[in-house]
Amino acid sequence: MPGVTLALVDGKWAIDPTEDGGARLVALGRDGLPEGAVVHEGELAAAVRGRPEVTRWVWRSTADIYPRLLAAGVRVERCYDIEDAELLLLGHEGRLGEPRSAAAAWARLHRLPVPPDPPARAAEPGRQSPLFEPPSGTGLPLEALVEVYADQQKRHDAALHPGRMRLLTASESAGMLVAAEMNRAGLPWRADVHREMLHGLLGERYAGGGEPRRLAELADEVSAAFGRRVRPDLPADVIKAFAEAGIRITSTRRWALEEIDHPAVAPLVEYKKLYRIWTAHGWSWLQDWVRDGRFRPEYTPGGSVSGRWTTNGGGALQIPKVIRQAVVADEGWRLVVADADQMEPRVLAAISRDPGLMEVAGHDGDLYTSLSDRAFSGDREHAKLALLGAIYGQTSGDGLKNLAALRRRFPKAVAYVDDAAKAGEEGRLVRTWLGRTSPPAAGAGEDGEAGLPQEGELPSSDGEFTPGYASSNARARGRFTRNFVVQGSAADWALLLLAALRASLASAGMRAELVFFQHDEVIVHCPLEEAADVVTAIRSAGELAGRIAFGDTPVRFPFTTAVVERYSEAK
DNA sequence: TAAATTGGCGCC
DNA sequence: AAAGGGCGCCAATTTA
Numbered sequence: 001m002p003g004v005t006l007a008l009v010d011g012k013w014a015i016d017p018t019e020d021g022g023a024r025l026v027a028l029g030r031d032g033l034p035e036g037a038v039v040h041e042g043e044l045a046a047a048v049r050g051r052p053e054v055t056r057w058v059w060r061s062t063a064d065i066y067p068r069l070l071a072a073g074v075r076v077e078r079c080y081d082i083e084d085a086e087l088l089l090l091g092h093e094g095r096l097g098e099p100r101s102a103a104a105a106w107a108r109l110h111r112l113p114v115p116p117d118p119p120a121r122a123a124e125p126g127r128q129s130p131l132f133e134p135p136s137g138t139g140l141p142l143e144a145l146v147e148v149y150a151d152q153q154k155r156h157d158a159a160l161h162p163g164r165m166r167l168l169t170a171s172e173s174a175g176m177l178v179a180a181e182m183n184r185a186g187l188p189w190r191a192d193v194h195r196e197m198l199h200g201l202l203g204e205r206y207a208g209g210g211e212p213r214r215l216a217e218l219a220d221e222v223s224a225a226f227g228r229r230v231r232p233d234l235p236a237d238v239i240k241a242f243a244e245a246g247i248r249i250t251s252t253r254r255w256a257l258e259e260i261d262h263p264a265v266a267p268l269v270e271y272k273k274l275y276r277i278w279t280a281h282g283w284s285w286l287q288d289w290v291r292d293g294r295f296r297p298e299y300t301p302g303g304s305v306s307g308r309w310t311t312n313g314g315g316a317l318q319i320p321k322v323i324r325q326a327v328v329a330d331e332g333w334r335l336v337v338a339d340a341d342q343m344e345p346r347v348l349a350a351i352s353r354d355p356g357l358m359e360v361a362g363h364d365g366d367l368y369t370s371l372s373d374r375a376f377s378g379d380r381e382h383a384k385l386a387l388l389g390a391i392y393g394q395t396s397g398d399g400l401k402n403l404a405a406l407r408r409r410f411p412k413a414v415a416y417v418d419d420a421a422k423a424g425e426e427g428r429l430v431r432t433w434l435g436r437t438s439p440p441a442a443g444a445g446e447d448g449e450a451g452l453p454q455e456g457e458l459p460s461s462d463g464e465f466t467p468g469y470a471s472s473n474a475r476a477r478g479r480f481t482r483n484f485v486v487q488g489s490a491a492d493w494a495l496l497l498l499a500a501l502r503a504s505l506a507s508a509g510m511r512a513e514l515v516f517f518q519h520d521e522v523i524v525h526c527p528l529e530e531a532a533d534v535v536t537a538i539r540s541a542g543e544l545a546g547r548i549a550f551g552d553t554p555v556r557f558p559f560t561t562a563v564v565e566r567y568s569e570a571k
Numbered sequence: 572t573a574a575a576t577t578g579g580c581g582c583c
Numbered sequence: 584a585a586a587g588g589g590c591g592c593c594a595a596t597t598t599a
Binding site: 233235236251252253254272273275276277280281308315316317318319320321343344487518519520521 | 577578579580581582583
């Protein structure tokens with residue numbers, strides 16, 4: 001599958017946009033240093049389009065440059081995003097928090113004062129597309145960018161696992177391309193369907209921005225149940241009202257409310273559910289975020305420390321299930337919705353190399369069922385809770401009880417997350433499989449010393465660890481690092497999945513495009529006749545991602561797929 | 572008055 | 584039955 005490999009060297013060029021809409025470019029050798037002279041082209045897109053032999057474009061920031069190429073109809077196969085790589089390398093070096101702009105990297109290289117990063121700008125729904133903004137370059141000439149790039153190559157060599165680190169920066173760069181393409185494509189969204197649903201759920205929308213009819217009615221029911229006016233959206237008011245009724249609660253979370261026997265509970269819970277839809281995905285959301293039949297969130301690959309993506313504006317990764325009815329394929333097209341099955345347990349099997357868990361994860365069938373057959377006398381729910389509890393660091397409840405059984409049967413898997421938790425409690429850093437590194441504990445830093453950090457050897461300066469005892473802060477940090485190694489390695493795999501899928505769709509010359517990605521789930525929008533091939537492409541990409549990320553492993557990465565007209569029809 | 576924090580809940 | 588990881592978003596409240 002030549003179109004799907006992740007070649008790291010060959011045909012690399014560095015490019016930097018100029019103020020006048022052109023670009024400066026130079027070919028790069030294997031060492032990352034320039035080969036030949038810098039050339040200037042009058043038009044950025046033409047400069048790229050005219051060099052089809054280039055297999056990887058090295059540039060400062062994909063988010064800055066690629067939308068403009070896409071607008072001109074130019075797609076690129078691969079890129080290397082210098083500022084993204086800088087962030088990953090800094091993290092790996094235990095220096096997360098230092099400025100990551102190319103200008104900062106260049107200044108560090110030359111022992112000059114390091115400029116702080118510009119503040120991140122929040123997405124505004126009505127904001128002009130970056131297409132019409134001038135390049136937001138940092139004023140660094142191409143020659144300096146290339147110096148930073150060559151230095152980054154050396155820093156990859158110095159990483160704990162240089163090959164994996166290269167894979168990490170290459171795949172996150174690919175993720176940047178995917179993100180820009182998805183931002184451009186948008187998720188098909190039927191505003192009329194959405195409005196119908198809002199009306200059905202919430203009732204009429206009153207002018208002046210007040211609560212819709214159904215919410216007002218529920219608020220009245222809550223008040224009637226208490227015998228006085230109570231505002232259901234104010235936790236303090238609700239807690240006080242229950243106290244007056246002789247019921248002591250400390251929070252108004254749904255699970256806490258549902259324990260209570262009181263006539264206010266039912267309307268209160270219903271109110272919270274609908275209130276959430278009204279404020280987060282209601283009429284004003286629709287107005288702000290849906291244009292021309294598409295919802296266009298801004299994806300940020302690696303936006304969370306674990307490497308999961310985030311979105312900026314529009315809450316794209318929290319679309320309530322009921323609202324998904326509004327996600328409808330175009331006429332004659334379909335949505336291929338693919339969900340990776342039990343991704344995190346499978347990733348734990350691959351990274352811990354626990355023989356028993358690898359065997360359980362070596363089949364496409366339901367992982368929790370085979371887990372429970374082996375270790376929980378067929379009790380699937382207990383098996384699932386135990387495994388998730390181990391990954392999340394559960395501290396009480398049934399999950400904890402069943403952890404003992406899990407530890408007996410799958411000692412290496414449990415030890416892997418336990419070791420990560422211990423590292424976190426002791427203030428050390430942990431890494432994902434490909435080398436993304438957890439941030440230093442709060443209060444650590446400042447005293448960073450020379451030399452390359454090795455796994456588990458980075459000191460913390462918060463001084464709160466004492467042998468045999470961990471403070472609640474330390475334990476919280478342990479839960480974080482415990483989960484980080486699994487969630488983050490799963491994000492590693494997901495990046496490779498996206499890169500492989502993108503390459504596969506492009507090489508097959510399909511009209512299909514990726515339109516949604518959410519941790520372990522992708523949606524591809526495609527003509528009906530391409531749907532079967534898309535399903536195949538997704539399955540192959542998942543397996544390929546597993547092999548590239550984790551090497552020779554028996555662990556399988558199957559998907560549940562659905563070819564549907566509406567997102568809500570999947571699952 | 573603006574920025575930061577809190578509580579709650581949606582998704583994974 | 585009870586609450587462990589990661590986010591973004593909203594409204595209200597507290598802090599600067």
